[in-house]
Amino acid sequence: xxxxxxxxxxxxELFPGYHGKLFHGEQxxxxxxxxxxxxxxxxxxxxxxxxxxxxxGRFEFTLDGITKICEAGDLIHIPSNxxxxxxxxxxCVLMDVFSPARDDYK
Amino acid sequence: xxxxxxxxxxxxELFPGYHGKLFHGEQxxxxxxxxxxxxxxxxxxxxxxxxxxxxxGRFEFTLDGITKICEAGDLIHIPSNxxxxxxxxxxCVLMDVFSPARDDYK
Numbered sequence: 001x002x003x004x005x006x007x008x009x010x011x012x013e014l015f016p017g018y019h020g021k022l023f024h025g026e027q028x029x030x031x032x033x034x035x036x037x038x039x040x041x042x043x044x045x046x047x048x049x050x051x052x053x054x055x056x057g058r059f060e061f062t063l064d065g066i067t068k069i070c071e072a073g074d075l076i077h078i079p080s081n082x083x084x085x086x087x088x089x090x091x092c093v094l095m096d097v098f099s100p101a102r103d104d105y106k
Numbered sequence: 107x108x109x110x111x112x113x114x115x116x117x118x119e120l121f122p123g124y125h126g127k128l129f130h131g132e133q134x135x136x137x138x139x140x141x142x143x144x145x146x147x148x149x150x151x152x153x154x155x156x157x158x159x160x161x162x163g164r165f166e167f168t169l170d171g172i173t174k175i176c177e178a179g180d181l182i183h184i185p186s187n188x189x190x191x192x193x194x195x196x197x198c199v200l201m202d203v204f205s206p207a208r209d210d211y212k
Contacts, residue, residue: 006179073112099205
């Protein structure tokens with residue numbers, strides 16, 4: 001059985017200010033982020049379908065030209081190949097899930 | 107943009123004692139569970155690859171004949187079609203992600 005504890009997974013700064021812990025499967029990846037206030041991810045897109053969940057903080061998120069301020073409890077669906085960007089307005093804790101797996105984050 | 111807040115998603119008791127909030131995409135489903143102490147899911151399997159994450163509580167989990175007691179922070183990978191079962195030893199808060207989407211939970 002593959003069992004890991006989040007507290008033992010090594011954090012990687014995959015983008016400036018985005019400290020991620022990753023758990024990968026065959027067709028799934030789960031990312032746990034600690035994001036520093038002010039850190040932004042520029043517009044990008046990817047084949048992987050994505051869902052984002054805000055655990056804490058305020059995160060400005062733009063999908064296909066629409067911007068929303070996301071807060072604790074929010075869930076966002078990001079379809080495959082749809083352009084999106086984001087910026088942490090405060091320190092944030094976020095989760096993302098992806099399918100297929102994010103081989104580029106391994 | 108499809109944005110929902112977890113606090114506004116209606117909970118469904120999908121199995122006795124398993125109160126779930128579901129967020130579905132095309133190839134992904136995310137389940138947020140509140141599980142009552144003592145509630146068990148018998149052995150089952152499904153095509154969907156699954157990852158489980160324990161937020162709080164103690165959850166006895168069996169995968170392919172191996173049993174572990176899972177606690178806060180634990181992440182478990184459940185490959186497609188692998189037999190598994192579980193029992194909440196205390197009240198638990200769990201998350202599951204699946205690919206493909208759990209159309210049977212819609």
